[in-house]
Amino acid sequence: MSKLIRVVIVDDHQVVLDGFIARLELEQDIEVIGTASHGLEAIEKVRELKPDVTLMDVSMPLMNGIDATRLIREEFPDAKILMLTMHDQREYIMKVMQAGAVGYMLKEITAEKMVQAIKTVDQGSTYFCETATQTLFSQEVLPSNTSNISPLSRREESVLKLVAQGNSSKKIASLLDISCRTVETHRQNIKHKLNLNSTAELAKYAYEKGIIE
Incomplete structure (x- = not known):
């Protein structure tokens, strides 16, 4: 029997939370053990539940996902955080990486890709969806504005x-x-x-x- 991956999902929209939970409940080796609706609550959930993987929204009230990720990683360096967002701009991706997230997915990602991402980061690797990867590498050759980041x-x-x-x-x-x-x-x-x-x-x-x- 494969290891059960314990997941916390952080998003301020209940409909989105319900959708992600419904997707992941179909997977025998993934269990959603908790949810949070903003960054401050996410920090408390990670402290309390110590999930294997946290799916973190970027734009949320009280504290956004990037700041929450940074604080979680400072307290728990082993924490594996996958960022979920509607944004595919390079500046967002770089901020996410600087905060310590190990993955970046757009919310339009398929259920299969989401499961793959969760399993990939749980095994210690990073996961960036195709759109994020293309955004990063398509501008890699540009000079000064990216070389300092x-x-x-x-x-x-x-x-x-x-x-x-x-x-x-x-x-x-x-x-x-x-x-x-x-x-x-x-x-x-x-x-x-x-x-x-x-x-x-x-x-x-x-x-x-x-x-x-």
């Missing part, structure tokens, strides 16, 4: 800087007052986001982007 969160940039300076995970954990496991999680997330595999590649990236001199 980092997909990393501030904490990830701090970890990357210390890694590039040759510090061990234990030393980084001590300097940032976090656990070694959290440092390792940040390192893996950085590698995923930048599509890099080795410490040497991370150091090269940090030099090229001016993170270290």
Whole structure:
């Protein structure tokens, strides 16, 4: 029997919530364990239920999904958050990546693709729908306006800087007052986001982007 993936869905429209729940209830290995209608409630639900995957809307009252994602990832670096949105603009996608989400889906996504996305991020990979991927890479060759934008969160940039300076995970954990496991999680997330595999590649990236001199 395959592992049951526990999911929390965050959206301020009840009709949307009901639709997503109805879709996912058809899957034997996915269970919706909770819902939230805004970012503040989402943080509380993640603290309480510790889901495997959180589906997070972007535009919500009280606190939007990007700010909620950032706060959740600061408290729970292992949290896997899939962003759900109507927006496919590059600026939204970059903000989502900087906040620490591991995936980006448009709400028009098919049920099959949604299930695939949930299973993909649950296994530790990232998932960006085809439209988001095309938006990102179609502008990749454009110069200055995109070259300054980092997909990393501030904490990830701090970890990357210390890694590039040759510090061990234990030393980084001590300097940032976090656990070694959290440092390792940040390192893996950085590698995923930048599509890099080795410490040497991370150091090269940090030099090229001016993170270290």
